[in-house]
Amino acid sequence: ELNYKIQVDENVEDDKIQIPHSLIYTFAENAIKHGLRPKQDNRILSINVFKVDHQTKISITDNGVGRAKSKELNTTDTGKGMEIVKIIISGYNQLHGGQINYSVEDVLEGTEVMGTLVEIWV
Numbered sequence: 001e002l003n004y005k006i007q008v009d010e011n012v013e014d015d016k017i018q019i020p021h022s023l024i025y026t027f028a029e030n031a032i033k034h035g036l037r038p039k040q041d042n043r044i045l046s047i048n049v050f051k052v053d054h055q056t057k058i059s060i061t062d063n064g065v066g067r068a069k070s071k072e073l074n075t076t077d078t079g080k081g082m083e084i085v086k087i088i089i090s091g092y093n094q095l096h097g098g099q100i101n102y103s104v105e106d107v108l109e110g111t112e113v114m115g116t117l118v119e120i121w122v
Helices: 023-036 067-072 080-096
Strands: 002-008 043-052 055-062 101-109 112-121
Touching: 023 043, 023 055, 023 067, 023 080, 023 112, 067 101, 067 112, 080 101
Parallel strands: 002 043
Antiparallel strands: 043 055, 055 112, 101 112
16 A cells, blocks of 8 residues: 655646656656565655745655665665666756756654655756
8 A cells, every 4th residue: 555645836837847757757666666665554655846946846755664775675676767867867957958956865763764755956
């Protein structure tokens, strides 16, 4: 079972956001495959889109097992997903003069890993 929430802030003009078509999908898929699938219950995936100053920020958060535990459990497959993301973003930025950036980090509660957070800045 998977619970998910997709929230777009009312200040975001979603019809004007230009990002590569597979970008959010790839991060959401990774969250499900590597973070949430190995978890026993209470699987939650959240996608939030909002404005920060003049940029759009897209956050993809899961409450999965975390990156280190995922590697330990060997949930990884070819490892090509993140390589492809880097190529897509680089090509998009060159072609459109854009500046898409992203970061991936652990969600921590104290020292305990409580999931993964991806932030995409457009």
